[in-house]
Structure formats: C-alpha cells, structure tokens
Amino acid sequence: MKRYLFLILGVVLSSFMMLETQFSAQEIIDKTIQVSGGERYDNAIIHFKFRGKQYRSERNKGFYTLERKIDGPDGVIHDVVSNSGLTRTIENCSVPVTDSLITKISDGVNSVHYFAYLPYGLNASAVRKNIVGKSIIKGIEYYKIKISFNEEGGGTDFEDEFLYWIHKENFTVDYLAYKYAVNGGGIRFREAYNPRIINGIRFVDYNNYKALNLSTSLSDLDALFEKGKLKLLSKIELEDIHVYVSDDCC
Template sequence: MKKFLFLVGLLFLVSSATVAVQDNVQQIVDKTIENAGGTKFDNSSIRFSFRGKEYRSVRSNGKYQLERVVFGDNGMTHDILNNQGLSRSIESCRVKVVDSMVTKISDGVNSVHYFANLPYGLNAPAVNKELVGESKINGSSYYEIKVTFDQEGGGTDYEDQFMYWIHKENFTIDYLAYKYAVDGGGIRFREAYNARVVNGIRFVDYNNYKASNLSTPLSNLDSMFVNDQLKLLSKIELDDIYVYEEHNCC
C-alpha cells in the first residue's frame, strides 16, 4: 500500500512539473508576442516588400487574408490566401489555379507572411510548444523553445520542426532554426538583426545560414553558429513596411 501511495505521489509530482513547464513556456511566448506588438497584429493591415514582391496581411476575429503581388512579363499577378482558400488574378482578371499548383502557391504566400510576423503565429491552435533548455549565445542568455505542429490545422508542412531562442530579459526572438522536408529537405538557422518598430509592431531582418548535415539536431545550431560552422546563404530583408489600423477584414 505504501509503495502504491508512493508511486501515485511520484506521478502527481511529475504531472505537476510537466504542467508547470508548459505554463512557463506559454508565459514566455505570450510575453514575446506582447513585446512584438500583441493585439496590434489582430487589428492592423501590414504591408511590406520582399525581393521585389509586395505583401499584405489582414486579420480579425479568426479571419485572415494574406496577399502577394508580383509584377512580371504577364503583368500584375495577385494571389490571395484566406479562410476560403486560394485565389489568383492576373491584371485584375480572376484565373483558375490548376490543382497541382494550389499547394505550392499557398505555401509560398504563407511562408513569407509567417516569418515576417513572428512571433505572432506561435499561439496558433495547431502549434505545440516545449521549453527544452537554455543556452548562451554571444554572452546573452536564451530560452530554447521547440515547436512542432499538429497534422490537423498544421498545413502541408506540419512535419517541419522549429527551434526559437528567446532572450531571457528582452523577450525577443534573436535566433531561430528549422528543419523542412520539401525539395529534398534542409536545415536553416537565422540570426535576427535590424530590429525596428513600425506603428507598434516589431520587425526584423535575418542572416540566413545553412547546416549541411541533415541529421544535425536543431538544438546544436546555436553552438555551431558561435563556432562559425554554418554557411551564410542569404539575407532576409523586409522593405517599405507600413502598418495601418484595420477595422474590417476579408
């Protein structure tokens, strides 16, 4: 009987500790989102340009609309991704998107908006967050938070894995890493820089690094970065950022 009570007590302590850790990671993410703009993400129209393409996002009460405008040989192509799905117009004329391209176009639009609006998306219903440790990068202390996605609601890339390094005092995402499976797979590590606040919302640019070994754990990338063991691939820079107060969406 005593052994049984001991086991019950032990399970209770483990369960309580797990709940406490999960509460803690939620508090960390909540504070990071609040620090980056909080509810302003849900009440603003955000516009920016990235690599010659124009982007706009609007969100309100669970509704969202993500847009991309590209100027090319065929004129202006306007893609809209919202709760109803994907639509495309060329020179203001609605065109049908073939089934084989819907996912590719949708992922391309969503991905740019996802990274541009971080940390906003970290409280989405399909996101699973776990505080896996702490680390030091260039003299600063960070929480290490691992993110995975449920298949239901997690999009076509639900199997991707992310790691975020959140500054323990400033509650900013200064570094992030992710492992993806499409196009043969890959691992990326991003270093945030050029942080600025536009009408209450914080934006950053990134140095984008590559890890050549696909079996490298994401949790090792911070030390590899410090030891110059990652290859710089590109810079992720947002230009012409505008944030407008929005009252109606979609």
C-alpha cells in the same frame, strides 16, 4: 568559522536560484508575442516589399487575407490567401488555378507572411511548444523553445520542426532554426538583426545560415554558429513596411 561561511553562502545562492522566475513554454511565448505587438497583430493591415514582390495582409476579428503581387510576363499576378482559400488574378482578371498548384502557391504566400510576423502565429491551435533548455549566445542567455505541429491544422508542412532562442529578459526572438523535408530537406539557422518598431509591431531582418550536415540537431546549431561552422546563404530583408492598426484595437 570557514565551514559556517560556506554554509551561509550556500543558503544565499540557493535562495537566489529559487527567486528566479520559472516560466512555462506557453508563458514565454505569450510574453514574446506581447512585446512584439500583441493584440495589434489581430487588427492590422501591413504592407511590405520582399525580394521585389509586394505583400499585404489584413486581419480583423478572425478574418484574414494574405496577399502577394508579382510582375509576370502577362502582367501583375495577384495571389490572395484567405479564410475562403486561394484566388489569383492577372491584371485584375480572375484566372483558374489547377489543383496541383493551389498548395504550392498558398504555401509560398503563407511562408513569407509567417516569417515576417514572427512570433505572431506561435499561439495557433495546432502549435505544440516545449522548453528544451537554455543557452548563451554572444554572452546573452536565451530560452530554447521547440515548436512542432499537430497534423490536424498544422498545414502541409506539419512535420517540420522549429527551435526559437528567446531572450531571457527582453522576450525577443533573436535566433531561430528549422528543419524541413521538402525538396530534399534542409536545416536553416537565422540570426535576427535590424529590429524596428512600426506602429507598435516589431519587425526584424535575418542572416540566413545553412547547416551542412542534415543529421545535425537543431539544438546544436547555436554552438556551431558561435564557432563559425554555419554557412551564410542569404539575407532576409523586409523593405518599405507600412502598418495600419484599427482604432478598435489596444
């Protein structure tokens, strides 16, 4: 009798496992973008403040502008990255930017906007995505999605690697990690907190951690985080966020 009970239990458990929906990496990213704002990103004007600097972005039908304003010694420096490249003005007067600074300034503007709007951007044409497993952090199960970039269209930091922990049920990015090579290289692990929805678009802040050993695999960072083995470097906090979405959207 016990033998038959075990057989029945095994069949039931196998059935439940088969009923679990299996998503591809692309489907997971699609769902994650959708729950965080979806097509609203593509038709939005967004303002926010980060570490004393003003940022603004505007997207409409494939055209975009990413802006940053800084109080400099000669007045307000206004950098604009768009489909046409980089422009800089100081107190509304256009100033030339040397070739050696174009990439540095553009990357500085791009990176802040990129992280502010995650997961938007993960469906860019240069992005490669793969499921590398699942994990449990603080009792919650996550998909682990590795993000890498093609050299063509992947920007100056196309060799950087990213890993995203996406909530298995809510499809939110609750943790992310990345390894970069510039300035001697480094590894960062970010824990999202303070989620809020502003006019249909989700924003979060982050606790920003550092891995002490540069040979650490990104995939091991969740376990190190749970054991308290990562060093808290800073907080990534967006302030004074305003979102306007075109009536043509949604």
